[in-house]
Amino acid sequence: xxxxxxxxxxxxxxxxxxxxxxxxxxxxxxxxxxxxxxxxxxxxxxxxxxxxxxxxxxxxxxxxxxxxxxxxxxxxxxxxxxxxxxxxxxxxxxxxxxxxxxxxxxxxxxxxxxxxxxxxxxxxxxxxxxxxxxxxxxxxxxxxxxxxxxxxxxxxxxxxxxxxxxxxx
Numbered sequence: 831x832x833x834x835x836x837x838x839x840x841x842x843x844x845x846x847x848x849x850x851x852x853x854x855x856x857x858x859x860x861x862x863x864x865x866x867x868x869x870x871x872x873x874x875x876x877x878x879x880x881x882x883x884x885x886x887x888x889x890x891x892x893x894x895x896x897x898x899x900x901x902x903x904x905x906x907x908x909x910x911x912x913x914x915x916x917x918x919x920x921x922x923x924x925x926x927x928x929x930x931x932x933x934x935x936x937x938x939x940x941x942x943x944x945x946x947x948x949x950x951x952x953x954x955x956x957x958x959x960x961x962x963x964x965x966x967x968x969x970x971x972x973x974x975x976x977x978x979x980x981x982x983x984x985x986x987x988x989x990x991x992x993x994x995x996x997x998x999x
Contacts, residue, residue, distance in 0.1 A: 833958065835969060837989040838923060838951040838980065840915040843933075846941045852913065855904050861943045863900040864935050867893055872937065879942070880935040897945065898930035905947070912949045915986060917978040924968070925949040950989070964988075 848854040864880070871883040871890040883890040911922035928947045936942035953969040962982045967975040980986070 832955045834956045834990055836954050836956050836966075837926075838915065838954065839948055839987040839989060840912055840923075840985060841946050841948045841987075842914045843944060843946045845944045852904065852908075856901050856945065856947070857943065859901050859904065860897045860930070860932075860945050861935065861940055863897050864893065864932070864943065865937060867896045868935075868937065875937075878937045878939075880932050894930060894932055897932060901930065912951070914949065915980070917980050918963070919978065921978065923951055923980065926952045 844853055844857045844860070846857070848857045868880070868883060868890070871877065871887055871893070873886060877883050877886055880890070880893065883893075905928050908925075908928075910924050910926070912925050913922070915923045917923060928949045931946050931948065933944040933946060934942055935944070954966045955969050955975075956964060956966055957977055958965040964980045964982060965977050966980060967977045969975075982988075
């Protein structure tokens with residue numbers, strides 16, 4: 831019996847202190863794309879930061895999506911496994927989609943470039959909660975899935991999906 835249907839989300843930040851090849855690729859590729867795509871929002875090079883561009887023209891928010899396109903192949907190389915969230919056995923939690931967000935960027939200072947990827951899992955069945963542990967399984971109606979345990983942390987967000995059902999009496 832399911833207590834609820836949920837999704838788990840986990841965010842990964844990328845800045846100049848990247849340590850892995852994956853992180854460096856996301857960081858450098860998104861900064862290079864920011865340099866190219868932000869020119870139309872920089873008002874003849876008078877605006878240098880992403881926040882100033884958004885203040886001057888809200889259409890600059892489209893840069894979030896434009897930068898995501900340039901790293902889609904890099905994200906696909908993860909094979910839908912969250913690098914930021916594992917179960918208690920060390921297996922990566924799967925994600926359905928990852929969304930890129932620009933936190934800060936500056937055309938004159940690459941070190942100020944900070945982006946994040948927010949990974950969101952597919953629908954999960956929440957079977958039980960024990961202290962800070964979630965007992966879950968993937969929602970796959972075609973066959974019974976094995977349960978796994980995820981320890982709740984500050985950087986994990988739970989999205990609850992309310993189910994409305996008709997009850998006959």
